[in-house]
Amino acid sequence: MIALGAFNAAYRNFLFAFIVCQDRSMWTLMVHIYELMQRASPGVGYAALVIAAVPTLGIFIFFQNIIIKGIVIPMEK
Secondary structure: OHHHHHHHHHHHHHHHHHHHOOOHHHOOHHHHHHHHHHHOOHHHHHHHHHHHHHHHHHHHHHOHHHHHHHHHHHHHO
8 A cells, every 4th residue: 555655656746747847957857767768778768767776775775774673663563
């Protein structure tokens, strides 16, 4: 249920930036990557997606103990 809500929120944000915001300076990173994938080869698009995922992975690695405790402790009660 949480994954469905997260996907819905991310897709809604993508569509809002892609359809409603005509000013390119207001676009999200994923809209820019989508535009890049339309113009460039697939390899360039995939490389951009990997580079965009690196900060999220870094934050997860840095806060891994806190995230795992937040998942495990409520299950123990």
